[in-house]
Ligand SMILES: Cc1ncc(C[n+]2csc(CCOP(=O)(O)OP(=O)(O)O)c2C)c(N)n1
Ligand code: SF4
């Protein structure tokens with residue numbers, strides 16, 4: 001397994017180079033996991049992607065590097081301390097990098113000879129492929145799929161010339177990857193929504209959710225999705241609500257700032273019992289925060305967002321497969337229970353790309369809900385909010401039957417007419433809350449990872465999943481003493497497994513990408529269980545396996 | 560078979576309120592349409608005017624204060640077969656919902672927007688709305704605008720609206736004509752309806768409007784935007800009512816024939832193999 005970094009300034013083309021290089025690695029039989037670290041600017045600064053690859057699947061990044069491709073000296077200076085002793089720095093011969101690990105090549109000269117200085121990255125790609133002893137046979141196809149037609153030829157030549165600059169020094173035995181996808185978390189969310197029959201997506205651009213809007217725009221015609229770039233996030237969520245009322249499977253997406261604007265309408269979906277999915281792709285806040293970086297600090301916000309009380313569900317997405325399957329499930333649950341479901345993702349998951357087993361559409365068919373009911377003519381006038389045992393009222397769609405469908409943001413009676421009756425108010429609040437009883441029955445308990453005899457339990461949620469699992473595996477190599485619970489369904493909080501392990505272990509450590517330990521606080525509130533220690537990170541850079549291992553080392557030293 | 564009729568319920572409005580005439584006229588206009596009640600969605604925000612949809616037997620969507628337009632547009636996008644009509648107040652439409660007002664004009668979804676413009680916040684009991692008259696030291700108005708008065712028709716024209724009209728709740732015949740024409744218009748249609756609020760607006764009363772409103776005559780060419788702009792700027796001793804501007808422009812749906820054909824978007828189905836092909840394109 002190898003871990004390499006490609007770095008340069010914004011505008012240097014690192015992003016494109018990385019996407020092409022990743023595809024080549026995958027086609028050559030590698031699994032990979034790539035994180036993207038970029039600044040909120042279009043030119044200058046320092047951006048990098050970090051690609052971990054090898055012949056086993058990866059679910060997280062690591063800190064120690066085996067190689068760096070440095071477009072500039074900054075890249076070297078920023079990252080050389082993480083480069084292993086036997087690692088390499090591939091760079092142009094002109095860079096002032098004085099390091100015995102440097103492999104200086106005539107990258108610029110080669111590009112210049114080809115008549116296009118911009119193909120320097122392709123020269124470097126060729127050199128890297130050679131270093132890792134990868135074949136070139138897929139290069140032409142991948143370039144064709146990735147670049148403008150007129151750029152394919154020259155970049156292919158550049159890759160070939162780069163390939164001839166060096167000798168192979170690293171070797172990997174290839175594995176079968178033809179049943180693997182290579183995609184980002186946001187793409188996986190988009191595909192999950194498509195598979196679940198999304199017909200309407202509305203949003204206002206905001207990093208790191210924007211690529212979701214771009215995905216749906218690109219698929220709008222082919223996949224029959226109306227995509228609205230709304231005038232603001234308030235319009236975006238109110239549009240999704242309107243579309244859902246009229247029978248379209250609808251979703252909206254944003255980051256924390258936009259979610260803040262959606263809050264009133266979230267409660268509207270709650271009281272009006274509209275099936276709605278809202279994705280919050282988190283970034284560090286508050287306010288504008290760190291636009292292009294990562295955090296898990298909206299948990300307690302989305303759980304309590306909006307005035308008043310109403311049932312909702314929150315699902316934290318843990319990895320790329322979750323992005324697909326849980327998005328589809330969220331749309332189905334929103335319909336089944338007629339309530340808002342919030343998907344919590346974050347920049348790390350949204351922008352990282354990885355190989356993941358081919359998504360199986362058949363696995364989500366059982367999430368399909370029966371179509372909207374058509375009331376018998378003698379059931380009229382139709383009661384949109386009929387009082388039922390489990391709180392779920394049969395849902396009719398306007399225009400599909402003689403039933404007149406009335407929904408209301410005011411408190412209302414079973415027909416959806418505004419009311420101020422104390423009795424009906426109690427009935428309606430109880431009815432809505434009742435829906436949670438059935439929902440709680442089908443919550444998915446947190447995934448357990450590690451030794452069932454563990455004495456130390458890590459708890460986490462969402463995108464730190466991969467790092468936590470890998471850290472547990474490493475810790476258990478020495479003392480088989482560690483376990484982890486990683487929450488996907490997080491609100492309502494499933495507590496059965498948590499109670500089971502809490503009774504057994506000596507200590508519980510919450511691992512979170514935020515400053516205040518929001519999961520620990522939720523666990524305390526919902527299960528009366530205290531976490532004994534915390535490993536927290538909130539610098540906008542994702543917790544790595546190494547951060548967790550170091551955190552444990554520090555804690556255990558202090559025991 | 561007879562089409563089921565649109566009928567009305569008891570209301571929570573003050574006796575003498577201009578909203579009654581609007582409700583009655585709208586019900587009459589709806590009954591003239593070929594569309595049955597279950598194919599009509601009446602949308603509102605929050606306010607006295609916004610309650611209109613509560614009082615007519617049709618599908619009803621009472622949304623949030625200021626947010627009726629985006630919801631209405633999306634209802635129409637989801638099911639192009641529905642007739643979608645918004646009834647809501649001046650505060651709701653031009654104040655809280657000002658941004659949506661602008662951008663739904665640009666969106667040009669085929670919905671109809673009836674603003675019950677009482678030049679006041681009725682439900683919250685008498686605060687100035689964007690369309691309240693400017694403050695005048697001689698008038699002892701409780702509710703007036705310290706800042707400039709908002710001119711909804713002028714703004715609508717500037718934003719590119721393709722149907723811009725004004726009417727008066729006190730002239731039911733005129734109002735019915737405006738409503739029918741607006742519903743018929745393909746695309747976003749705005750009718751600003753002068754509506755006396757007997758409880759809180761003591762300036763812009765029934766008599767005040769009655770004296771001033773003047774139907775546009777035949778010389779007004781509703782396809783002439785400059786003439787429409789001139790008429791939109793008239794609001795004083797005479798207040799022109801009628802269709803100030805109307806133009807045939809492609810609607811939101813016209814521009815996306817692949818999404819808006821004879822099958823409502825909400826009912827469309829993408830075959831599983833197409834979805835699988837898309838997924839496999841990431842291999
Ligand atoms: C977010 C929000 N802010 C404020 C209100 C309170 N509110 C309800 S109606 C209204 C104004 C009503 O004025 P208008 O829209 O002109 O309707 P009218 O009652 O005059 O018909 C206000 C401010 C609210 N319901 N929601
Ligand atoms: S307050 Fe004014 S607008 Fe509201 S019902 Fe009374 S008269 Fe009509």
Ligand SMILES: [Mg+2]
Nearest residue numbers: 648649679681
């Ligand atoms: Mg008003």
